[in-house]
Amino acid sequence: MKHYDIAIVGAGMAGASLAAAVAHHASVLLIEAEDAPGYHATGRSAAFWSETYGGPGVQPLTTASGAALRAGGFLEPLDSLHIGRASDAPAIEAFLAQFESSGIVLDRVDPATMVPGLRDDWTLGVLETSSAYIDVAALHADSFARARRAGAELIVSAPLVAATRHAGAWRLETGSGTFAASILVNAAGAWADMVAAMAGVAPIGIQPYRRTMVQLRTDPAAAASLPHVSDIAGSFYFKPEAGGRLWLSPHDETPVEPCDAQPEELDVAIAIDRLEHVIDWKVVAVERRWAGLRSFAPDRLPVYGFDSAVAGFFWCAGQGGFGIQTAPAGAALAAALLLGTAPEAMVAAIDPAVYAPGRFDMV
Numbered sequence: 001m002k003h004y005d006i007a008i009v010g011a012g013m014a015g016a017s018l019a020a021a022v023a024h025h026a027s028v029l030l031i032e033a034e035d036a037p038g039y040h041a042t043g044r045s046a047a048f049w050s051e052t053y054g055g056p057g058v059q060p061l062t063t064a065s066g067a068a069l070r071a072g073g074f075l076e077p078l079d080s081l082h083i084g085r086a087s088d089a090p091a092i093e094a095f096l097a098q099f100e101s102s103g104i105v106l107d108r109v110d111p112a113t114m115v116p117g118l119r120d121d122w123t124l125g126v127l128e129t130s131s132a133y134i135d136v137a138a139l140h141a142d143s144f145a146r147a148r149r150a151g152a153e154l155i156v157s158a159p160l161v162a163a164t165r166h167a168g169a170w171r172l173e174t175g176s177g178t179f180a181a182s183i184l185v186n187a188a189g190a191w192a193d194m195v196a197a198m199a200g201v202a203p204i205g206i207q208p209y210r211r212t213m214v215q216l217r218t219d220p221a222a223a224a225s226l227p228h229v230s231d232i233a234g235s236f237y238f239k240p241e242a243g244g245r246l247w248l249s250p251h252d253e254t255p256v257e258p259c260d261a262q263p264e265e266l267d268v269a270i271a272i273d274r275l276e277h278v279i280d281w282k283v284v285a286v287e288r289r290w291a292g293l294r295s296f297a298p299d300r301l302p303v304y305g306f307d308s309a310v311a312g313f314f315w316c317a318g319q320g321g322f323g324i325q326t327a328p329a330g331a332a333l334a335a336a337l338l339l340g341t342a343p344e345a346m347v348a349a350i351d352p353a354v355y356a357p358g359r360f361d362m363v
Contacts (some may be wrong), residue, residue, distance in 0.1 A: 004153075006338070007172055007181035009160055009195050011037030013186035014316050016143035017327040020337035023150030029181065030152060031066065033159035033191075038140050040189060040260070044292030045324050046249065048135040048228055050080050051104045052095070054322040057301045059102055059356065062322065064329035064346045066130070077226035078239065080131035081110045083278075084124040091232045092124050102198060105129055108175075112208060114227055116220070117280040124232070131228060136324055143327070160188075163199040165312060169198070183338070185314045190258040190293040192317035195224055201310045204303060204360050206318050208293045209253040212267040215245050215288040218281045222246040228277075237273040248275055253294070261291040276295045290328040296319040298360065302326070304334040304358040314338055315357045 005026035008015045016037065019028050030037070049069065052060050069075045084092050096106055111125030112118045142153070158176035163184060165171075170184045188195045190208035197203055221244030230237035231251070238248040250271035254264075266287050275283070297303050297318035307313040316334050319326065329347050336343040337352055353359075 001171075001178050001197050003169065003180040003182075005181065006183045006185060007031060007170065007179060008185040008187050009243050010187035010189055010191070011145070011154060011156075012040065012187070013038065013187055013324050013327050014189065015139055015332070016140055016147060017331035018185065018187060018316055018334050019152045020143045020146035020150070020336070020340060021148050021331040023152040025339055025341075028147065028149070028152040029179055029310050030154040031158050031160060032154065032156045032171065033175070035143070035157050037154070037156065044213070044245065044261075044290055044333040045136045045238075046237075046321075047134050047136050047338070048078070048080075048131070049075055049325040050084075050131045051102070052080075052099055052106075052319065053325065055300070056098050056102070058322050058326065059099065060350050061302070061326035061329040061333070061347075062106075063102070063202065064229055064350065065326050068328035068346065069134065069139070072139070072142060074135045074142075076135075078131055079114075080128040080202060081111060081114055081227040081229045082126040082128065082232050083115075083118075083122050083229060086123060088124060088232050092126060095232060105245070107354065108298055111115065115229060116223075117278060119278060120278060122175065122278060126232075127227070134325060138329065139324065151319035160195060160198060163195070165199070165310070167314070169214070170223070170312060173220075177230060180241055183312050183314055185316055185338070187316040189317065190295045190318075192295065192315070194258060196313070199313055201307050201312065201313050204318070204357060205298045205316070206295050206303070208256055208258050208295045209263045210256045210291050211249060212252050212263045212271060212289070212291050212296050213247060214250050214263075214271055214286055215247055216272075216283055217244075217283050217285040217287055218246050222282060231278075236271065236278065238275065248272070250274055256293070258293070263291040267291075296320045302330060302355050303350065303357050305337050305358070308358040308361055319344050326355040
């Protein structure tokens with residue numbers, strides 16, 4: 001039974017990026033339940049990077065990640081336009097106030113000048129020009145490549161069956177063998193609380209939610225110049241894709257058990273109905289539909305750090321829908337906590353206590 005310094009359960013973006021950050025300093029095993037990593041949340045991302053997404057508590061991680069993502073060639077500029085009706089004016093003002101001191105450039109605009117066919121009642125707009133497409137597959141692959149070069153090992157088709165700790169080490173029984181590690185990292189996404197319970201750790205209350213996406217062919221076709229458009233009230237977002245297609249979500253968050261999420265026809269219909277109340281385009285065809293899982297801690301902030309009650313158990317979970325856009329900074333912050341080292345410059349100003357699992361101890 002081979003022994004590793006660190007075993008990471010979950011090889012999605014969280015696990016892969018953390019492995020890349022720590023594998024130069026420790027022996028690392030990545031344990032993935034599926035046949036290939038990134039099957040669930042990572043592989044079904046909306047592929048968009050926005051500094052305001054996730055709110056003020058997430059924004060420092062997103063902003064800190066921006067330079068690394070741009071340097072790696074993972075971002076391609078795509079403006080984000082937040083729109084609302086007259087009745088949404090308080091929500092617009094609250095949104096602007098939240099990020100007033102963040103340094104993010106947010107400009108009031110007339111949304112009709114940016115979205116052809118926008119219906120007349122959508123009169124309020126805020127433009128976020130720092131936003132971008134994010135190449136999720138390339139970022140995930142790059143994390144694996146860096147982790148492997150540093151010596152990290154990956155096993156797939158290896159669902160965790162049991163985790164027990166004895167004499168300062170974890171014995172990990174998986175579908176592909178038994179392994180030992182000094183530290184067990186829980187980067188299992190929607191399955192994070194299940195992994196915790198298996199290891200005798202009190203669950204935090206990380207809840208998976210289903211999110212639906214559809215790819216549409218429309219008339220007119222979505223121009224490449226169209227921004228990412230989101231409802232300030234949170235009932236939809238859409239953005240242009242290659243070939244004049246449109247990606248659309250009803251911004252649904254349906255609580256579900258950890259699973260291989262599949263789209264519901266009702267959610268697809270709701271998405272299209274909401275789009276038709278925003279723009280006067282004709283939906284020619286629904287070409288693809290899919291669903292993914294977004295998993296949140298109770299306060300909707302990520303969880304990074306050692307469990308306060310069980311030695312050798314480290315949380316890297318609860319990244320919701322922003323785990324990809326915050327991956328470089330999240331991994332750097334988690335790596336410093338995991339290794340007990342000084343944080344990288346990109347996250348030196350971020351207080352890790354904000355994301356510590358101990359914040360739930362008294363709840």
